[in-house]
Amino acid sequence: MKMKTLCALASILPTLTTAQLAVHYQRFSLSNGLQVILHEDHSVPVVSTNIWYHVGSAREKPGRTGFAHLFEHIMFEGSGHVPLGMFDEWLEAAGGDNNASTNPDRTNYWDNVPSNAIELALFLESDRMGYLIDAMSPGKVDAQRDVVKNERRQSYENQPYGMSSIMIDENLYPPDHPYHWPTIGSMEDLTAASYDDVVEFFRKYYVPNNASLVIAGDIDPENTKSLVQKWFGEIPPGKPVLPPAAPVAYVSQEKRLVMEDKVQLPRLYLNWITPPHLQPGDAELDVLANILAGGKNSRLYKRLVYDLQIAQDVSANQESQSLSSKFAIEATARSGHTLAELEQVIRQEIQKIKNTAPALRELQRAVNEYEASFLNRLERIGGFGGKADQLNAYFTETGNPDYFNEDLARYRALAPDDIQSIAMTYLRDDGDVVLSVVPEGKRDLAAPGKEGGQ
């Protein structure tokens, strides 16, 4: 049974959903420790398998940054009974699609297939969970190393402002914190990754007792259970994988950084360390981000972009992760304007929220948008952010796959002074990392800070 969450504001906030959100599921585990969650949805004849391995770049060793993501690529290069290239070819020939992603906390793999091809997907996924190393070779590592280096070039180095997030995280987190380095890794570390690293990483983390499998869509649950047992049951468990640990991350005094880039316009980044996903403060910061920069009437957008017209864009986000989150404000100056001008306005608006709680309508508008987004999230079955992926995410973080109502209740519970208070607690004047990205040779456009010096 689900707890019904009541809150003080429930009576005045107009609710968009008349019924409780629910994504029904069945859950079981295999004797090797694999956690399995099934969800039926027969609206289209599609099944999605979604596996989370509870390992990401946060588990990487020094000198091997980028390895978890490189490993993700190698997972597609064939396994004991799947020759090189056949993972994709067999899936495509059955009308399937697949993809995967790595972040600091986890690596997820999904296959969307017509419902008649569920067993093919389970065969392929179980084969690489059980027999990847049987087909591994140094040559395969080299091939994907080049692909990943090009991914870094395309997504970071050849993107305007593309290197900013790497510099910010390096300064927000101490060197021994796993969020200090980027998931994409450094070129040097990607070069250094070896075949032996692959074997070690696989044996340690890619074991059934460190994975959860969601199968969602047009399935027959009883038959699906048998198929999971058939294909995954024989894989031996590995050693227990302990939860990751991280040292305390705290920015005790403001850091101001400048980066030159091949860009037309300067951009300012303000960043604070904030509570992890689903922890107290996380939902408040989501709503604060919306009040600051979600839509035309948000505080920062209205002043910087709409009224003063000194910025081309502004955004604010609570970028939630498992061990720690980052609250990030970004704004791009229009030509003829400096980042100092933008920073002054941003600081004023943050101070206003700290001085006076936002209006009830601002809060309601943000909560209503979140509520609607929960409905939108129930539409797709597979792929990134589909129901299968969300069930796995909630399961991983809370132990409860159907945490939709509980998650939404966090937002419904908020009052205006909660937002004020969280801004006072976390958006500290002396605890942020401020990055100015400026056109080459134009360091004078950077935000100098209170003392006017660098």
Added chain:
Amino acid sequence: MNFGIERICEPNTFLRSISMGISAFLFLMPMSAGLGQKPDRTKPPRLGPSPSLKLPPIQHLKLPNDLPVLLMEKHQVPLVQFELIVFTGSAMDPPEMKGVASIAAAMMDEGAGSRNALELADAIDFLGANVNTFAEQHYSGVVLHTPLSNLDSALALFADVALHPTFPAEELERIRKERLTTLAQWHDEPPQIATVLLGKTLFGTAHPYGRVQFGDEKSLRSISVNDLKKFHSTYFRANNASLIIVGDVTAGSILPKLEQLFGKWDKGKVEQPSIPPVEQVKDRMIYLVDKPGAPQSVIRIGRIGAPRLTEDYFPLLVMNTILGGSFTSRLNQNLREQHGYTYGAGSAFEFLPTPGAFEAGADVQTKVTDKSLAEFMKELNGIRQSVSDTELMRAKNYLTLRYPGNFQSVAQVARQLRDLVLYHLPDDYFNDYSRRILAVTKEDVERVARKYIDPEKIAIVVVGDRKSIEQGVASLKLGPIKHLSIDDVLGPAPALGPGR
């Protein structure tokens, strides 16, 4: 919110296809569960009969002013998508008013009915709804996505935006500045530079498809409120539009509301100017845009393709899937998986009422720019030679069997229905789709490859670090190299005055 790194960069694929329970090629076998025994891994499991997608019927309704309404009911989630499609887009922009359709669209939610821009945005956001306005080459539109619980309020706002935009002068000044700044920012973005240049090169700047739909500096500085009002009052007419609805409503519940909001929308005299014919690329030229220090070269290779209603449409879909429209396509397998030159390579046909572009491309590491071009040439030649039975089977299955997945969200379904409205396709088009794909033969694929892919007559655009790549590219002797600066392609970055 999670920010992950994806394994696959989606190539520019615009595949339009659907699967309807055809399984001519798949083996039939009951699923066996086999508890307690080791599974047979010596070959992949056989597949059962492929499933069929049962779409709800397309309901054709009409308002008193003859505005056609297409409705597909979808009751899984309490959401509704409305798309008002108007059959005039950027391709009809007068030459001296480039971008007028796009700017008019962008301005429609900057004030409508009795609300100014801020009031309108507040009202929409408060409902948890989204209203988007847009202009494509041949159509414009307004989209509403709303929770069912706020349908009535959201629908009234949607109607205001579509029918009663006010085009306030001060908002136009703001949008003007925003767009001029965007033009300046394009100078930082190699893929954008390549796209603009390829369009110009293939179609010429006098042709609608060769122009930038967004507007250029001159038009952005000169377009007036009256131009926008005229655009709207001329083309946003009941006899030049269709309304698509997908979601948790019924005809009986929604029609009275539509009649009230859209039933009195006037008709008008609307002309549809014809698109001038375009000449196929006659030779092979390389256009090299210098981006000093770039770690990658952005390669885009193009020629003129085919119109959406060509009889070659289905063979072209299959052929392109084999060439560059899927992960296992030849281009991606060669440039990414075999050589590691890129994060992803692909190709696509842009299907429009008259022939759009065929384009192949990848972002490749700077030092292998020449080698990558050589591999592109190899694959563009190779597809003209032959395709294997395995490739053909895989491409056809890929196109037909994955398509039900495109009918999950109300927005996805509405996107499919757009094609029906735009190209007057029959209601059974989706049901017939699989049959048409499966009917494509190897000879069809090889025929359209030879007809549409001619590596001797292509435009090759490369945006990259000239000093590192010029020599290698020249040594391939693919054709004359024309050197360009970013300013040559985009014009100088517009400068803005201070503040507002």
